[in-house]
Amino acid sequence: MGKHFCFLLYFAHVGIQTIMLGVVAVSSTISLRGPRGFSLPFIHRDSTHLQRHHPYNLDLMISTDMRGPLMPTEKNSLFFVNVSIGEPPLPQLLVIDTGSDLSWVQCIPCSGCHEAVHPTYNPTKSSSFTSISCDSESCEKMRLISWIPCESWDGKCLYDAEYEDGAGSRGDLAYEKFTFTTSDDGIIELPRAIFGCGRHVNEPLWQSSGMLGLGYSMRSMLFQSNSSRFSYCLGNISDPTYQYNKLIIGDGAILQGDSIPLSSDKSDNYYYIRADGINVGEKHIEINEQLDFMLDSGTTLIHLMKDPLDALKKEVRGLMEGLLAEHHVEGFLCYRGDMRRDLTGFPTITLSLSGGANLQLDVEGAFWYPGNYNNRQVFCLAFAEAKNNRNVIGVIAQQYYNIGFDLENWNVSLQRIDCELFED
Numbered sequence: 001m002g003k004h005f006c007f008l009l010y011f012a013h014v015g016i017q018t019i020m021l022g023v024v025a026v027s028s029t030i031s032l033r034g035p036r037g038f039s040l041p042f043i044h045r046d047s048t049h050l051q052r053h054h055p056y057n058l059d060l061m062i063s064t065d066m067r068g069p070l071m072p073t074e075k076n077s078l079f080f081v082n083v084s085i086g087e088p089p090l091p092q093l094l095v096i097d098t099g100s101d102l103s104w105v106q107c108i109p110c111s112g113c114h115e116a117v118h119p120t121y122n123p124t125k126s127s128s129f130t131s132i133s134c135d136s137e138s139c140e141k142m143r144l145i146s147w148i149p150c151e152s153w154d155g156k157c158l159y160d161a162e163y164e165d166g167a168g169s170r171g172d173l174a175y176e177k178f179t180f181t182t183s184d185d186g187i188i189e190l191p192r193a194i195f196g197c198g199r200h201v202n203e204p205l206w207q208s209s210g211m212l213g214l215g216y217s218m219r220s221m222l223f224q225s226n227s228s229r230f231s232y233c234l235g236n237i238s239d240p241t242y243q244y245n246k247l248i249i250g251d252g253a254i255l256q257g258d259s260i261p262l263s264s265d266k267s268d269n270y271y272y273i274r275a276d277g278i279n280v281g282e283k284h285i286e287i288n289e290q291l292d293f294m295l296d297s298g299t300t301l302i303h304l305m306k307d308p309l310d311a312l313k314k315e316v317r318g319l320m321e322g323l324l325a326e327h328h329v330e331g332f333l334c335y336r337g338d339m340r341r342d343l344t345g346f347p348t349i350t351l352s353l354s355g356g357a358n359l360q361l362d363v364e365g366a367f368w369y370p371g372n373y374n375n376r377q378v379f380c381l382a383f384a385e386a387k388n389n390r391n392v393i394g395v396i397a398q399q400y401y402n403i404g405f406d407l408e409n410w411n412v413s414l415q416r417i418d419c420e421l422f423e424d
Contacts, residue, residue, distance in 0.1 A: 038180055038188045039252060042079040042232070042245035043093065077237045077300050077395065080208055081247055084179040085195075086126030091118045092209035096232065096247055097298030098405075099392070101215030101269050102161050103178075104169045104196030112201045116209045123197055128177040132157040132194070142173055142194055142219050159196045161211075163298075164387045169210065171199035178221070193224050211298070215269045216407065222249060229253035231404035232297065233419035236364065237396055244419035254422060255404035257415025258357035263292050271295045271405065273393075273412060274354040278308060280315045281347025287311075291391050293351070295403065295412065299394035301368070303386040312349075316381055319346070327378045329370055334380035339367045351393075357414055365397050 080093040085105060092105055093116065106113040108122040123129040132138050139157035156172040174197050178190040198210060214222050214230060222230055231253040235242040248254060264272040272292040278285040287308045304312070313333045320326075324335040324342060335342075340363065349366045351359040368382040382396050402422070404413040 038186075038250055039246055039248040040081045040083075040180060041243075042096065042234070042247060043082055078208070078298065079234070079245060079395065081212060082181065083212065084181070085121055085176055086123070087128040087177055088126075089177075089179045090121055090126070092121065093117050093207070094210050094212040095208050095298055096214065097211050097296070098214045098271055099294060099296030099298045100161065100163065100211060101213045101217040101220040102159060102196050103193070103211055103213045103219075103221045104159070104161060104171065104198045105210035106169075106201060107171060107197035107199055110199050110201065113198070114201065114207075116207050118209055121197075121209070123174065123176075126176065128175075128191070130175040130192075132173045132175065134158070138194065139173065161196065162202075164390075165299075166202060168202040169196060169198040169200065171197045173197070190221075190225060193221065194219065214297075216266060216271065217269045222407075225249060228408040229255065229404070229406055231255065231402060231413075233402040233417070233422060234395060234398050235400065235419050237300075237399050238364070242419075244423060246419060246422070253404050253406075254402055254415075255406055255413045256402065257404075257413045257417075258353075258355065259411050259413050260353050260355050260357050262410050262412060263354065266410065271412065275351045275359075275391075276354065277352040278312060279350045279352065280312070280319070283315055283347075285311045285315060293391045293393045295398075296392050297395055297398070299392050300382075300396050301392075301394045302383045302397050303390065303392035303394070304383050305386045305389065305391060309383055309385055312383060313381065329378070329380055331384060332370070332380040333383075334370070334378055336378055338377065339363055339369070339379035343367065351397075353414075359393070359397060359401075359414065360416065361397055365399050368396055 078095050081096055082091060083094055084091050094103065094105070106116065106120050108120050108124075110120065113120060132142070134155050134157050136157065142157070157174075158170070159173050160168070160170045162168040173194055175192045176195055178193045178195070180188045180190075196210075213220050217223065222228075227250045229251065230247065230249040232245075232247045233254070234245050260273050262271055263274040264270060272294050275291045275293055277287060285308060291305065291308065316333060320335060324337045327334045327336045343363045346363050346366075349361040351361075353359060366382055367379050369379050386392070400416055400418070402413075402415045402417050402419065404415075406413070
């Protein structure tokens with residue numbers, strides 16, 4: 001049995017603020033053409049195991065946003081929303097991704113596509129599907145690649161979306177109707193949204209049908225819905241029974257808490273905030289310069305440049321010395337034990353952000369169970385070395401926070417809260 005931490009200085013869990021806020025939702029079928037907002041419940045990816053382990057029908061549980069027991073997962077932890085595409089509407093589960101701008105789904109025919117929760121989308125069976133030609137103005141503005149001649153793909157507008165973890169999708173751009181079910185069972189339609197019809201998929205996104213891109217560009221589903229605001233609230237990433245994870249797009253977005261300026265310019269397509277320092281409890285980790293972090297809901301871990309990461313690992317090692325045995329997992333600082341049992345009283349890791357705000361990481365925000373250790377006897381510091389010199393704040397650090405984006409004023413708000421408090 002592992003030993004428990006017992007620090008003389010105990011750094012308490014950040015208190016939950018008791019407030020009640022209404023959420024804007026739409027209760028009838030409309031075509032979104034104005035500032036009205038809509039809200040979508042997140043679906044934790046582990047709910048997809050319910051088909052085998054729960055007596056209720058999976059499709060019913062997804063459509064009613066019910067939750068199931070936590071099941072061991074293979075790789076990353078992500079959040080889905082349930083949307084429909086085409087006419088007649090075909091339900092699909094898409095990963096919510098602030099770290100990319102193009103939305104795409106697996107399309108028949110497809111190479112490398114995988115079995116998802118819902119059937120694979122077939123554009124030939126949708127009356128609302130329209131191809132975008134390679135020589136069209138829409139293709140010129142929206143395509144992600146320009147070096148492949150139109151003739152090589154029957155004149156269709158090509159895209160190639162690649163992600164740093166090896167996942168990706170290639171195919172052609174098209175118009176299609178996207179239907180979003182709101183939290184009060186209403187419906188919103190985007191009748192001619194541009195999306196990627198994925199004909200080839202690398203490293204499938206674990207039973208999802210594709211991506212819902214919310215980055216900053218004309219390709220983003222955010223911009224195609226004429227919205228400059230959105231917010232999402234996350235609870236515990238390991239709790240698929242939690243019902244209150246929610247994405248809100250439009251004027252109903254919840255912009256509460258500390259306001260932090262986005263540090264990148266609007267041509268970058270991504271959302272960065274600046275960190276001035278890192279603390280472990282009261283111990284300050286020296287960094288040579290300010291660090292810009294991309295807020296990415298499509299990534300699990302925190303990615304940090306090598307020098308500050310090494311300094312952070314050194315500090316954590318010092319706290320762990322003589323208490324828990326290290327366990328080798330390539331690229332990570334890991335220990336044998338159960339983090340919830342053995343890290344009682346471990347000091348909070350804090351990112352000091354521009355404007356005086358703090359992102360506070362308790363044990364569940366700073367450590368994780370790697371996917372290959374489903375018996376939960378090994379846990380790791382949830383910081384990985386940054387790829388391509390890009391620091392990233394993934395969803396593990398966004399637990400218990402509502403994060404609101406105000407793109408008109410180019411800032412983001414951060415509030416630590418139980419998402420249930422936003423319910424009517």
